[in-house]
Amino acid sequence: MKEKSKNPDNLTEIINGISELKAQLSDLNALDIAEIFEELERDELIKLYRILPKSMAAEVFASMESDQQRIIVEALTDAEIGEVMGGLFVDDAVDFID
Numbered sequence: 001m002k003e004k005s006k007n008p009d010n011l012t013e014i015i016n017g018i019s020e021l022k023a024q025l026s027d028l029n030a031l032d033i034a035e036i037f038e039e040l041e042r043d044e045l046i047k048l049y050r051i052l053p054k055s056m057a058a059e060v061f062a063s064m065e066s067d068q069q070r071i072i073v074e075a076l077t078d079a080e081i082g083e084v085m086g087g088l089f090v091d092d093a094v095d096f097i098d
Contacts, residue, residue, distance in 0.1 A: 030056060
């Protein structure tokens with residue numbers, strides 16, 4: 001079994017990697033991100049969606065396929081779902097609920 005490093009430098013590298021990924025995602029448009037998400041496994045999809053900037057999350061959600069939207073909704077807390085739904089245009093929210 002591989003032992004996880006408790007080295008603070010390792011944690012700093014991880015945080016920097018997440019920050020860099022978040023910045024790269026911010027440079028893409030919602031449709032491109034949704035297309036990238038189509039290629040991901042469930043766990044990867046959830047992790048990447050959670051690190052999206054909040055300002056982009058609803059737009060990306062609206063651009064995703066319905067099966068991926070359901071995966072995300074099942075993984076989010078009620079408060080997070082409320083944030084996503086609050087950021088959607090009314091017609092996008094209605095489409096999801098249908």
